[in-house]
Amino acid sequence: MSRPKVVIVGAGFGGLTAARALRRDPVDVVVIDRANHHLFQPLLYQVATAGLAPTDIAYPVRGLLRRAPSASFRLGAVSSIDWSERVVSTTTGDSWPFDHLVLAAGARTADFGIPGVAEHAIGLKTVGDALRIRSHLINGFELADRDPSLVAAGALNVVIVGGGPTGVELAGAITELYSKVLAKDFPNLDVSATRIVLVELAEAVLSPFAPKLQDHAAAQLRRRGVELRTSTAVTEVSPDAVVLADGERVPVGTVVWAAGVRAEPLAEQFGLPAARGGRIEVGPDLSVPGYEGVWAIGDLAASYDDAGELLPQVAPVAMQGGRHVAEQIRRRVQGRPSTAFRYRDKGSMATIGRRAAVAQLPGGVLLRGTLGWLAWLWLHLVTLIGFRNRVSVLVDWAWNYLTWDRPGRLLLVAEEDPGTGGLAPQSGINGRDVAGGHEAAEGE
Amino acid sequence: MSRPKVVIVGAGFGGLTAARALRRDPVDVVVIDRANHHLFQPLLYQVATAGLAPTDIAYPVRGLLRRAPSASFRLGAVSSIDWSERVVSTTTGDSWPFDHLVLAAGARTADFGIPGVAEHAIGLKTVGDALRIRSHLINGFELADRDPSLVAAGALNVVIVGGGPTGVELAGAITELYSKVLAKDFPNLDVSATRIVLVELAEAVLSPFAPKLQDHAAAQLRRRGVELRTSTAVTEVSPDAVVLADGERVPVGTVVWAAGVRAEPLAEQFGLPAARGGRIEVGPDLSVPGYEGVWAIGDLAASYDDAGELLPQVAPVAMQGGRHVAEQIRRRVQGRPSTAFRYRDKGSMATIGRRAAVAQLPGGVLLRGTLGWLAWLWLHLVTLIGFRNRVSVLVDWAWNYLTWDRPGRLLLVAEEDPGTGGLAPQSGINGRDVAGGHEAAEGE
Numbered sequence: 004m005s006r007p008k009v010v011i012v013g014a015g016f017g018g019l020t021a022a023r024a025l026r027r028d029p030v031d032v033v034v035i036d037r038a039n040h041h042l043f044q045p046l047l048y049q050v051a052t053a054g055l056a057p058t059d060i061a062y063p064v065r066g067l068l069r070r071a072p073s074a075s076f077r078l079g080a081v082s083s084i085d086w087s088e089r090v091v092s093t094t095t096g097d098s099w100p101f102d103h104l105v106l107a108a109g110a111r112t113a114d115f116g117i118p119g120v121a122e123h124a125i126g127l128k129t130v131g132d133a134l135r136i137r138s139h140l141i142n143g144f145e146l147a148d149r150d151p152s153l154v155a156a157g158a159l160n161v162v163i164v165g166g167g168p169t170g171v172e173l174a175g176a177i178t179e180l181y182s183k184v185l186a187k188d189f190p191n192l193d194v195s196a197t198r199i200v201l202v203e204l205a206e207a208v209l210s211p212f213a214p215k216l217q218d219h220a221a222a223q224l225r226r227r228g229v230e231l232r233t234s235t236a237v238t239e240v241s242p243d244a245v246v247l248a249d250g251e252r253v254p255v256g257t258v259v260w261a262a263g264v265r266a267e268p269l270a271e272q273f274g275l276p277a278a279r280g281g282r283i284e285v286g287p288d289l290s291v292p293g294y295e296g297v298w299a300i301g302d303l304a305a306s307y308d309d310a311g312e313l314l315p316q317v318a319p320v321a322m323q324g325g326r327h328v329a330e331q332i333r334r335r336v337q338g339r340p341s342t343a344f345r346y347r348d349k350g351s352m353a354t355i356g357r358r359a360a361v362a363q364l365p366g367g368v369l370l371r372g373t374l375g376w377l378a379w380l381w382l383h384l385v386t387l388i389g390f391r392n393r394v395s396v397l398v399d400w401a402w403n404y405l406t407w408d409r410p411g412r413l414l415l416v417a418e419e420d421p422g423t424g425g426l427a428p429q430s431g432i433n434g435r436d437v438a439g440g441h442e443a444a445e446g447e
Numbered sequence: 448m449s450r451p452k453v454v455i456v457g458a459g460f461g462g463l464t465a466a467r468a469l470r471r472d473p474v475d476v477v478v479i480d481r482a483n484h485h486l487f488q489p490l491l492y493q494v495a496t497a498g499l500a501p502t503d504i505a506y507p508v509r510g511l512l513r514r515a516p517s518a519s520f521r522l523g524a525v526s527s528i529d530w531s532e533r534v535v536s537t538t539t540g541d542s543w544p545f546d547h548l549v550l551a552a553g554a555r556t557a558d559f560g561i562p563g564v565a566e567h568a569i570g571l572k573t574v575g576d577a578l579r580i581r582s583h584l585i586n587g588f589e590l591a592d593r594d595p596s597l598v599a600a601g602a603l604n605v606v607i608v609g610g611g612p613t614g615v616e617l618a619g620a621i622t623e624l625y626s627k628v629l630a631k632d633f634p635n636l637d638v639s640a641t642r643i644v645l646v647e648l649a650e651a652v653l654s655p656f657a658p659k660l661q662d663h664a665a666a667q668l669r670r671r672g673v674e675l676r677t678s679t680a681v682t683e684v685s686p687d688a689v690v691l692a693d694g695e696r697v698p699v700g701t702v703v704w705a706a707g708v709r710a711e712p713l714a715e716q717f718g719l720p721a722a723r724g725g726r727i728e729v730g731p732d733l734s735v736p737g738y739e740g741v742w743a744i745g746d747l748a749a750s751y752d753d754a755g756e757l758l759p760q761v762a763p764v765a766m767q768g769g770r771h772v773a774e775q776i777r778r779r780v781q782g783r784p785s786t787a788f789r790y791r792d793k794g795s796m797a798t799i800g801r802r803a804a805v806a807q808l809p810g811g812v813l814l815r816g817t818l819g820w821l822a823w824l825w826l827h828l829v830t831l832i833g834f835r836n837r838v839s840v841l842v843d844w845a846w847n848y849l850t851w852d853r854p855g856r857l858l859l860v861a862e863e864d865p866g867t868g869g870l871a872p873q874s875g876i877n878g879r880d881v882a883g884g885h886e887a888a889e890g891e
Contacts, residue, residue: 039589039858056500063856065632075635078589078858095593130859145483145522149539188509191519391846391854398842402835410835412507414483414522415574 006031007336010091010101012081012269014041014064016318017301018107019388020325026071028333033099035091037080039063042130043387045318046396048169050133051259052176053141053184053411054403057130059396062389081108084273086294103296103332106269106283107325110302110316113265113280119240124260127169134415136259140180141412143256144189151192157254159197162245164237165261166203167210168353171220173259174201175355178227183407200230200253202237202245204262209353209361211315216361219371223355237262264316266303278305279313287343289328298331300324306344314346318386323347352379357404450475451780454535454545456525456713458485458508460762461745462551463832464769470515472777477543478508479535481524485511486574487831489762490840492613494577495703496620497585497628497855498847501574503840506833525552528717530738547740547776550713550727551769554746554760557709557724563684568704571613578859580703584624585856587700588633595636601698603641606689608681609705610647611654612797615664617703618645619799622671627851644674644697646681646689648706653797653805655759660805663815667799681706708760710747722749723757731787733772742775744768750788758790762830767791796823801848 007030011018014036022034043060050057068074079093084104091099112126125139126132140161147153161177163170177199186194201208201224207217208224208231221231236248244252270277275291276284282305283291289306291297301321306314314320327344334341350368352375354360360375362368370378380400387393402408451474455462458480466478487504494501512518523537528548535543556570569583570576584605591597605621607614621643630638645652645668651661652668652675665675680692688696714721719735720728726749727735733750735741745765750758758764771788778785794812796819798804804819806812814822824844831837846852 039585039856056502057857057859058500058855061857062854063632066852066854066856069631077592097593130857134859141483148521149541187513188507389854391850391852394842394846395839398838402838406835408510408835410506410510410833410839411502412483412510413501413505413574415501415578 007102007332008100009033009103009105009332010035010099011105011107012036012091013107013109013301013303014038014067014076015044015107015109015301015321017109017303017321017325018105019064019067020322021105021107021300021329022068022074022325023071024326024329025332026068026073028073028329028336030073030103030332030336032071032074034064034068034074034076035079035081035093035097035099036064036076037078038129039065039076039078040130041067041388043392044128045168046383046387047127047130047133048173048176050130050411051127051136051173052180053137053409053413054176054180055396055399056411057134059392059399060387061130062392067388081269081273086273089296101296103298103335105325105328105332106275106291106297106299106303107301107321108267108269108303109321110264110266110280112260113263114260115263117237117239120237120258120260123240123242124164124258126260127173128264136257137411138414139257140177141185141414144185144192145414147192148189153256154192154194154196157198157243158256159192159194160200160253160255161198161257161259162200162202162253162255163259163261164202164245165263166201166205166208166231166233167261168351170201170203170259170261171208171224171353171355173261174199174224174229175227175359178224178229179356179407180409180412182228184409184412188412195228198230198253199228200232200245200255202232202235202247204234204236206234208233211351212353212361212363213369216363216369216371220353220355220361223359227356264302269303275299280305282313288331288341289324289344290331290341296335298328300328306346308346317351319349320346352382354379451546451776452544453477453547453549453776454479454543455549455551456480456535457551457553457745457747458482458511458520459488459551459553459745459765461553461747461765461769462549463508463511464766465549465551465744465773466512466518466769467515468770468773469776470512470517472517472773472780474517474547474776474780476515476518478512478518478520479523479525479537479541479543480508480520481522482573483507483509483520483522484574485832487836488572489612490827490831491571491574491577492617492620494574494855495571495580495617496624497581497853497857498620498624499840499843500855501578503836503843504831505574506836511832525713525717530717533740545740547742547779549769549772549776550719550735550741550743550747551745551765552711552713552747553765554708554710554724556704557707558704559707561681561683564681564702564704567684567686568608568702570704571617572708580701581855582858583701584621585629585858588629588636589858591636592633597700598636598638598640601642601687602700603636603638604644604697604699605642605701605703606644606646606697606699607703607705608646608689609707610645610649610652610675610677611705612795614645614647614703614705615652615668615797615799617705618643618668618673619671619803622668622673623800623851624853624856626672628853628856632856639672642674642697643672644676644689644699646676646679646691648678648680650678652677655795656797656805656807657813660807660813660815664797664799664805667803671800708746713747719743724749726757732775732785733768733788734775734785740779742772744772750790752790761795763793764790796826798823 079095114120266281302316350364523539558564710725746760794808
């Protein structure tokens with residue numbers, strides 16, 4: 004009898020964890036992803052602000068699976084699934100029969116139908132997004148260096164929509180990039196006249212955090228010069244302005260859309276039961292009801308905690324889901340019944356800037372300021388996949404901390420031509436990644 | 448009286464050295480370059496083979512000029528020079544009046560009119576070139592993973608044209624990438640069936656080196672599996688083959704053109720006296736005859752040694768020329784006469800792979816093997832501009848050495864879509880860089 008075949012769609016936190024958990028099992032695993040690298044997405048905002056290099060937080064999937072003899076990798080995206088023959092086909096012409104199918108394709112930036120977002124804002128889900136933001140910010144300064152009236156016109160202003168951890172961390176990092184690095188690179192420009200605006204629909208930033216931590220984060224952001232607009236909706240994004248619900252037009256050069264995500268549209272495409280945000284409905288064991296041997300995890304899956312709340316779309320849920328599904332596949336192979344998934348919340352963290360972070364740990368432990376920041380540093384270092392990346396991130400962070408430098412401020416992305424007289428158009432959320440067709444790549 | 452104005456075209460080794468040498472002089476210096484970064488070009492082949500990140504060898508010019516109070520930077524390319532009004536105009540609409548003009552725009556890849564080179568080969572002069580080579584090699588392996596018959600068809604073969612240090616170092620690094628890294632990433636492919644061919648017109652690789660070192664380099668390359676074709680010309684490059692002068696067609700996936708460079712065409716564009724390879728004729732003091740206060744240095748200039756030989760287009764000539772011209776400008780400002788430039792040859796080096804390099808030092812000292820390699824390592828570390836880059840390169844090199852890893856093998860460049868069934872066309876030498884319009888950027 005041949006070994007059971009496991010197809011995993013997505014090499015993000017969920018898919019990769021599942022593949023590695025099955026590394027010595029008597030199964031054949033293939034991982035499919037549109038990108039050839041796994042991405043440590045929580046630090047993507049540091050690539051966007053020139054503090055880290057893409058290689059610091061991205062690592063080739065094939066390298067990560069080398070010690071998993073049962074697993075192989077294939078570049079590609081799913082184009083169709085034949086549920087009766089139990090075969091997954093990809094855009095690259097591959098066909099993969101499966102006994103178990105793990106759907107871990109993740110989520111992409113969602114614009115909620117707000118006009119102009121898809122055309123004029125940049126998301127923050129892929130390496131391409133981060134490099135686009137970086138390049139767009141720095142090119143704006145180069146243009147303003149030739150025509151300083153652009154500063155007053157708002158061409159260096161940044162509006163970040165979404166006050167969750169991504170938006171908060173990015174806002175803090177941009178203020179540091181502007182005031183400590185670019186202000187020195189461009190001594191002729193009045194960088195203090197630029198505006199960094201963080202827009203959030205809810206009453207406070209960092210909604211799921213304790214009010215004490217929300218207040219601390221808000222105070223730290225304000226202290227760094229971020230304009231906070233809570234309880235505020237965006238009604239439209241134009242090439243040079245963001246229109247708020249109260250009618251104000253904020254002139255802007257760069258709009259980052261961190262207001263939310265939508266699951267990759269696999270439920271819709273392949274007729275699976277869908278829940279809120281396009282997520283795939285799963286049973287207590289993370290199997291898809293009515294589809295034998297089909298599982299969904301991470302941002303793509305709608306799983307619930309004991310209180311009946313949808314679990315958040317964060318890395319720990321995906322990783323724990325990946326481990327759980329690997330265990331369920333092992334049990335099925337051994338003829339044992341499946342067990343229910345229980346998510347163990349290990350807390351949440353967000354950093355605002357140097358020596359300023361908030362951390363909410365289990366048991367009601369709240370950390371902020373330097374202590375929160377050290378906890379944040381430690382957690383991110385130990386969870387960064389791959390020893391080498393950890394050394395390299397540590398070196399980069401130590402350098403950046405000691406010198407306030409951001410060595411990554413190179414203009415390398417194709418989109419903006421320094422020869423043009425104006426700011427080139429942004430390429431929109433879920434635009435093509437720097438690598439062709441990797442938009443909001445699976446599992447990232 | 449206002450301070451004399453110095454315009455430097457190009458932020459490569461020559462232009463940057465000149466600007467830094469004038470940092471405390473009573474002059475106003477502006478450096479113009481199409482790229483916003485200085486590039487340590489001698490290590491570009493390691494970016495192409497995924498061993499170093501672009502940020503390891505590129506650094507923002509503005510950061511490098513921070514401690515030069517007399518100097519500023521402007522992104523752009525020269526579009527015209529008004530010799531009577533003494534004004535340089537740029538593609539970005541700037542006009543810069545000058546008392547002294549230092550032309551340091553460097554060289555670009557030259558195809559010598561050989562058919563197909565411009566369309567189907569990749570140069571190795573810019574970060575964009577290096578990322579294109581990297582991406583093209585890795586994408587070839589991903590395609591062959593789906594269709595292993597591509598290996599026999601030659602889609603993973605690499606032909607490097609040009610047996611100078613760039614070609615030799617790249618050939619050695621590609622054999623290591625193939626045999627030690629990609630062979631493990633792609634266990635289903637017969638990587639040993641791929642061909643790495645180095646084509647050189649002269650009778651030996653590394654022409655300017657001593658015969659003993661040439662032989663050592665050739666032996667080391669052969670030992671690593673490189674096919675050497677010396678005394679061989681290329682007559683045509685097609686999308687899937689390189690045609691040699693003896694009529695042989697070498698099937699190929701990637702062609703790297705390292706056969707030579709041509710000066711940036713400033714002599715031609717602006718009516719300056721031209722010498723071989725488009726280089727600008729200069730007098731013994733590096734001034735352009737007949738053009739008061741105009742200087743040319745580095746790859747762009749035709750300067751001669753005591754024996755009447757044209758100086759090579761290498762970094763040390765550019766750096767010494769930059770220092771010399773800075774001193775001449777200083778002397779003119781002080782009303783003193785100019786002095787002649789004397790190039791001091793400090794030797795040449797090339798590395799073939801781990802613990803294999805050749806070094807030719809002054810006084811007839813020849814090093815090879817491990818000793819040559821250590822000398823090479825040391826020289827490149829101490830000359831890499833910027834302390835931070837040195838730390839980061841050291842960490843990367845130590846990691847790569849100990850683990851044989853190449854963490855940079857990420858597919859990030861736009862050109863190749865993993866969804867296409869065949870190898871995407873290469874974008875040619877002097878193609879658009881990853882950053883718009885940075886082809887063979889000035890001073891790089």
